[in-house]
Amino acid sequence: MAQLLTAAQMRAMEQAAIDSGAVTGLELMERAGAGVVEAVMEEWPELAQGTHRAVVLCGPGNNGGDGFVVARLLKELGWTVEVFLYGDPEKLPPDAKANFERWQALGPTSDMLDMDAASSVALDPSEDGILLDAIFGTGLSRGLEADLRLALSSFRSVVPVCFLKSVNVDVPSGLCSDSGKWLVGEDGFDTAWRTDLTVTFHRPRVAHYLSDAQAQSLRVKDIGLDAIQSQRHASSIAPGLTALLSDAASRTYPLEIESSSFGAKDMLDAVAPQPAITELLQGCDGLIDKAETGGHKYTHGHALVLSGGFGQTGAARLAARGALRIGAGLVTLAVPGSAQMEVACQITGLMMQRVEDAAELTEVLSDARLNALCLGPGLGLERARDVVPAALAFERPTVLDADALSAFSDNPEMLFANLHGACVMTPHMGEFARLFPDIAQKLNAPAKTGPAYSKVDATRDAAARAGCVVLLKGPDTVIAAPDGRTAINAALYERQAPWLATAGSGDVLAGFITGLLARGFEPMQAAETAAWLHVECGRSFGPGLIAEDLPEILPKVLQSRMG
Ligand SMILES: NC(=O)C1=CN([C@@H]2O[C@H](COP(=O)(O)OP(=O)(O)OC[C@H]3O[C@@H](n4cnc5c(N)ncnc54)[C@H](O)[C@@H]3O)[C@@H](O)[C@H]2O)[C@@H](O)CC1
Ligand SMILES: Nc1ncnc2c1ncn2[C@@H]1O[C@H](COP(=O)(O)OP(=O)(O)O)[C@@H](O)[C@H]1O
Ligand SMILES: [K+]
Incomplete structure (x- = not known):
């Protein structure tokens, strides 16, 4: 990760260096x-x-x-x-x-x-x-x-x-x-x-x-500002934003710096969210009580992905495959009766459970081992309005994407009232504008003077309002937690991955996040790590990518991080 600075922070650093007499x-x-x-x-x-x-x-x-x-x-x-x-x-x-x-x-x-x-x-x-x-x-x-x-x-x-x-x-x-x-x-x-x-x-x-x-x-x-700052061991600048970058970007930074009060060490070490990925690769034993769950695969969590009806199950299957590949121990698709045959013909490693409506979902969720939920991909608006409040009532780690967001366009407050701190919302700009119309309007308004209202500000405001992590998609995906922590997962410069703009790629991202939640990652860390890996998968596969390829290329990407 690299620390990003505002103009005021940069000016303050320069001024501090000049005032110190060192330069x-x-x-x-x-x-x-x-x-x-x-x-x-x-x-x-x-x-x-x-x-x-x-x-x-x-x-x-x-x-x-x-x-x-x-x-x-x-x-x-x-x-x-x-x-x-x-x-x-x-x-x-x-x-x-x-x-x-x-x-x-x-x-x-x-x-x-x-x-x-x-x-x-x-x-x-x-x-x-x-x-x-x-x-x-x-x-x-x-x-x-x-x-x-x-x-x-x-x-x-x-x-x-x-x-x-x-x-x-x-x-x-x-x-x-x-x-x-x-x-x-x-x-x-x-x-x-x-x-x-x-x-x-x-x-x-x-x-x-x-x-x-x-x-x-x-x-x-x-x-030369790092050298001056580390000599003085002083900092009045709060850590700012981080950017999730590739290894290549890190090479543009000076490597001789050992430490600095401005986070240089972060920049050198954490070119990728490596600590989180290492945790993922080593397993998260202890996150779930083995004695209670009584089975090895349950130590890696059990994700439930809600599917839509007949002819609309593809998106949920993509998400479920993503959750399984990223390491959830078990993944079950919750499918209405009309689509059971369709889903059964398409899955192997995944499991399936009939869930017709909110009442049946409530029953299924009485199994506490289902420790992460994915709501939205291909869910259908009507089904979303029925099952989302029932699912949120359990306060389990939950990803809300696609239809789980759009279903509440007319009444975002109703959704916000049900959200809790273990949720991650993953809107694209269209979905974002429907849920946060005032924030989107402020963001899209032409600005005559600076500092202007940015995508970072908008995502932070949305996270504060929703009371959960918001991941606002795009080539510059911004991820913000209600406490103000923010990261930009930038698929820019040498990290461009335009192939990710393909139908279903967002569904896989939702699945990746769900899988990490099932593994016990906290919501912000799950969203950051999944978004980073999603771009790396896109880059690793390259041209010709379709959404189905993303979960399949993930093992190669993870293996490349094993060092
Ligand atoms: N402060 C320092 O010690 C260092 C600054 N550096 C450079 O200095 C830059 C910042 O310098 P400044 O703070 O002087 O800012 P700028 O050089 O960006 O410009 C500020 C000047 O432009 C005027 N201005 C702003 N918007 C205008 C507009 N739309 N139309 C007409 N005039 C406008 C301002 O009134 C001011 O006179 C950095 O971007 C960097 O390139 C570097 O030399 C490194 C060291
Ligand atoms: N030009 C781009 N470069 C990198 N990533 C992109 C680009 N365009 C879109 N993406 C990513 O692709 C995914 C698309 O998700 P989404 O908009 O929900 O589409 P879908 O619903 O078809 O899956 C998001 O993760 C987004 O960040
Ligand atoms: K310039």
Whole structure:
């Protein structure tokens, strides 16, 4: 897991480092600029050979200051560098101004808003290089004005013609680094654009792991803050969000750091939710009382997955298979009479129990060994309205997905009244909007100023309202507990898994979570671990994936974690 920072947290860390006397703002800016150059060369080794060109767009704050450092360093390497400034050089903050002046000794700076600025960039496709966006970083406070937006889009139009790579410093200009939302200007337009590379410093910002902000690639460069913090053994910054990442992402972090009050150790160790996976692989003996259950497989729990009627049992079977593969000792499908034959023809390792209605479910649940429930996949709205309240009354660990959520669109309060702390809700954005319409509206409203309301805020608010864990799906799945713990399971950058957008994949996720609940995982840990493994399964299988493949590839993914 990697810790993510808000703009305010990052500013506070920088300020603390500067106040300690261990480093100056100018030194941090130099390291940031050098980090950008290093990241560009790492990303495109061909740019590390010979000389190339850079078009550098600098803004009125310290992000612009970083841009002037990059311009100077590349010029010193022999690159052709053209620099454009948005704003008055006299008003630059001190460190940025110092770097503007150092650049002045090497080359001219043109006004970015000059009508001819972008067209003055020579359209020379023979000279490849970068377009660097150093206009705004974490200091962005509102959407871009129309004249700047137009100028920016003119520069962007040069990129494909000249085979430039688009690189942005810290965050793409116009993007709110706390929410990952593109801020709109007074006229309602934003500057959304997908760049090739984002280079940020010290730790990723929250926005980097929310999908709107996605560049092709993200590199996090060390600017020495960890060393300063660990020297001082002081921290006033509360741990923030975590992102569940792959091993590959962790390699962008400095490995020499031993400890830090800002959670660097976490970042080094927990690239995957490995402690939870180790627990899974070692078994969870003791979670269920063996004497009481009297059988070995029951020590791994017994999950009950509610199925829909005839012709609608596929989704529940997928979920059940997922629960079994992830390690629930036993999984039983609760099936209405009309579908018993259909289900019986399709299952082997799974078991089946006739459950016609809420009364029969209540009877079945008198068996305390059924320690985790999955409600929703293919359940049918009417059946969901009948069985969900009866199931929730037992207060067993329960996943609510699909129809178990949609059935209460007209009356979410009724569902919330029945939910309890051992529940995990797994809505996609459509289901989320039906249950939390006000929160979804706030999330989807265009934002003019930052920090804007984010998917993280929305999921946290929903979890607090529902009183249980909420997992809001997408390439940037956000998981929040009512106590505020939050993680982003990001299938972004090198961890992309677009194949997961296939019918039934959410049903398997619900099954994975249910299986982990049956194994005794607490709800937040079950949701995080299952979501992480779900993406790893998608990546491991790759193109051509269908939902049925996810449970079947899981053993390979788990085996790869056995080390
Ligand atoms: N503080 C530090 O010590 C370091 C900062 N660094 C860089 O500094 C950046 C943050 O610098 P700043 O806090 O100066 O912020 P920015 O450089 O992001 O921009 C802030 C400036 O832009 C103005 N502004 C904000 N939104 C605007 C809009 N829509 N239209 C016009 N003007 C707008 C603000 O009034 C302010 O003058 C980081 O993103 C990072 O790139 C790095 O150099 C590392 C060290
Ligand atoms: N582009 C994507 N990249 C990674 N994961 C995705 C992407 N799109 C969807 N997913 C994941 O696929 C699953 C789809 O679930 P859901 O929307 O419930 O569909 P279904 O009901 O068809 O199973 C979720 O876990 C979601 O996070
Ligand atoms: K930028």
